[in-house]
Each structure stands twice: as structure tokens, then as C-alpha cells.
Amino acid sequence: MTKPTGARAAAIPALAEVFREHGYAGASLALLGERAGLGKGSLYHAFPGGKAEMADAVLDSIGAWFEAEIYSALRDDPDPHAAIRRMLSETDAYFRSGRRVCLVGAFALSDGRDRFAERIAGYFAAWRDALAGALHRAGRAEAEILAEDAVLSIQGGLVLARALDDPDVFGRLLGRLERRLCAAP
């Protein structure tokens, strides 16, 4: 039932979790293989490019998920406020209400920044631009500024929630964002 590349796709979520928790440098092949349930042989069969290709695949997968679940609605939904609310609730679910960290943000901060710079920049730029478009369609002034501030706040919320070990920080932020982003024009 699985395509030839099925093992690859199946392994990606586990690999993502390891990169998320340990960073690029900290994610060892031993750990990656163990958590993916794959021996080193299988791992290198599915990802001939090694660790870098695994990280590439994980970033691709994350980018595709956000594109499909969040950005596209922000761009195309005729009701921009609905798209924004959907963004907030999907974001809440994706980051497990602040208990989970943003892999792209973590990569941006430390190791792997240079290696994956374009992909990282693209991820955030797409988010900011899609959100700015929705805000613009909703008739808000300074949509770009508002969007930049929202994207940045989400990242900061994840950092602070993790640092204080208090997921509510993230929940409170999302509440504030809904008020800020869905206010009357």
C-alpha cells in the first residue's frame, strides 16, 4: 500500500520531532534512526543525502503543511477574518498550545541558519505576506506592519512559553492577536 518512497514520508514526522527537540547539530543519526524506527541503512537508503537531506525534507513538509492549511486560506478565503481566525486556531493546535516549539524558528536562531537560510526566510516571508494580504482585504491600515508584528509575536510566544515552561503564555498571546487582527478597520 505504500509507495516506493513511503518509508521516507512515514519517517518525516519522527525526524521533525527530533530536529525540533535537539536542533540540527544536536540531532544525531543514532537518535534520528531510533525515533524513526529505521536502521542506519534504511535511513540512508531513504535519504541518500544524509542528515542535510532529512532536514530539507522536514522543512519542505512543514512548509507544505502551512501553505495548505494556513497561507492559502489567508490568500484566497473571501472572508479574511475567518481565514485569520482559522490561522490562529490551527497555529494553536500545531504548536500544541505552546508546548511545542517552532522548528523553523529554532533553526533560525542557532545551527543550520546558514545551511537553510533561504528556506527559513521563505517560510516566514510567506506567512507574513499571506497574513498582510488578508488584513489588507479586511480593510486594515498598515496591514504589513500588523502582519509582521503578529508573526514575530507568535515566535516570541513560543520562545517565552518554552522558557518559562508555561504554555498559557502562548494561549494568552493568541487571544490578544485575535483581538488585534480582527478588530474593526
Added chain:
Amino acid sequence: MTKPTGARAAAIPALAEVFREHGYAGASLALLGERAGLGKGSLYHAFPGGKAEMADAVLDSIGAWFEAEIYSALRDDPDPHAAIRRMLSETDAYFRSGRRVCLVGAFALSDGRDRFAERIAGYFAAWRDALAGALHRAGRAEAEILAEDAVLSIQGGLVLARALDDPDVFGRLLGRLERRLCAAP
């Protein structure tokens, strides 16, 4: 002219820079020693506890700097708005207008979170609480919420500035923060 522990103190800024750029796991002893201008022997003489003690010392040094330059003024300055403005300009300088990353935030996101959890939490909690006190003294309602949002935004601003390789993101954020934090009560 240097105290017995002079080499230790002198090495800390260089060590901090390496941890900042490579994370805890990514900062190797070879790199640490090279950048500090110290051989392995000297490094372990100054920091018998090894890498963990180096990171401890770096975190202590950062905490002390923020306490002296920012938190204490937020707590004690009779003019809370002046203290807040000072916080913003010192923050701008410290993070080189967004070109530099927050080591504590980076540690919080990936490796070293568990190892340094209390210290990381303390750093952010002190910032948030000191700022909330200043806002309260300035007569602002919901000072705690405002403070939490500001601290989180600064972290997010650093993440996004780094991710987009665009320091202006951080500068724009600081401008917004000044307006938000120093608005009329």
C-alpha cells in the same frame, strides 16, 4: 593586574559569542578554546566543570548585565517612562539592532533547555516582572499583560530578524514597543 580569576572573566564574552552562534551542543571545546584564545588546559583550569560550567558562567554574566543595566532601573527609577525608554535603547544596543541573537532565547528553544531551565526561566521572569512593575508605577492598566507581550515580542523580533536576515524588523518592533509602553495611561 588581573585577579586570579581574570582569565575566566576575560574569556566569558568570547565564550558567550560562540554559544550564541552555535548553541550549546554546537559549541565545541575546540571552537570555544580557539575563540577565547585559550588552550584546552587553560580552559579547564578556569572552568573545571567543563562546558557546562562555561555556559553557567556565561548565563550568570548575561543575567548580571541585564540586572544592572535594565532591570534595576525598571524597578527603582522614579521616572518609569525614562526607565522603559532606557530599556529599549539598551536592548537595541545589546542585540546590535537585531543583528545579534539572544543566547537565553536560543538555549530555551533547543539543546540546553533542560540543563539550564531554572536560569532561563529566571532571566525572562525577572525581565517581565521588572517591566510590569514600571508599567504599574506609570499607572498603566494590565501592566502584567503588557509586560509579557513586550518581552515576548523582543524575542520574536530577534527570531524574525535573524530568519529574514533583516535587522530592520527588530528596529521597527522597538519603535512600536515604545509607543505601546509609553502611551498615556
Added chain:
DNA sequence: CCGACGCTGTACCGATCGGTACAGGTCCGC
């Protein structure tokens, strides 16, 4: 029934990891 192919475990590679041991050097009070 068989060879080809896709997949997997395992052994192994050189490099590097964090950390230790220690021989010598430097510099001080005496």
C-alpha cells in the same frame, strides 16, 4: 524456479567529541 531488485542490519571508516593527565614553563615570595 530463479535471478534481479529493493530494503535492512551490521561492521567499519576517519574525524571529532568532551574530558583527563601531566610534564614543563612562568613567575612569585623568600
Added chain:
DNA sequence: GCGGACCTGTACCGATCGGTACAGCGTCGG
């Protein structure tokens, strides 16, 4: 001039790193 405390470079440790090679395996089409 001397002894000793402090400091430092270097050799070395076992473990693990990312990555490779390959033999064995089951599963197919023919």
C-alpha cells in the same frame, strides 16, 4: 638562587559523530 604555586600546551582516553560498504534478506516478475 630557589621552591612552589599557578598556569598552559600536548598527548591521550573512550565514546560518539556523520557517513560508507556490503552481505544478507524477502519479494517480486518472468
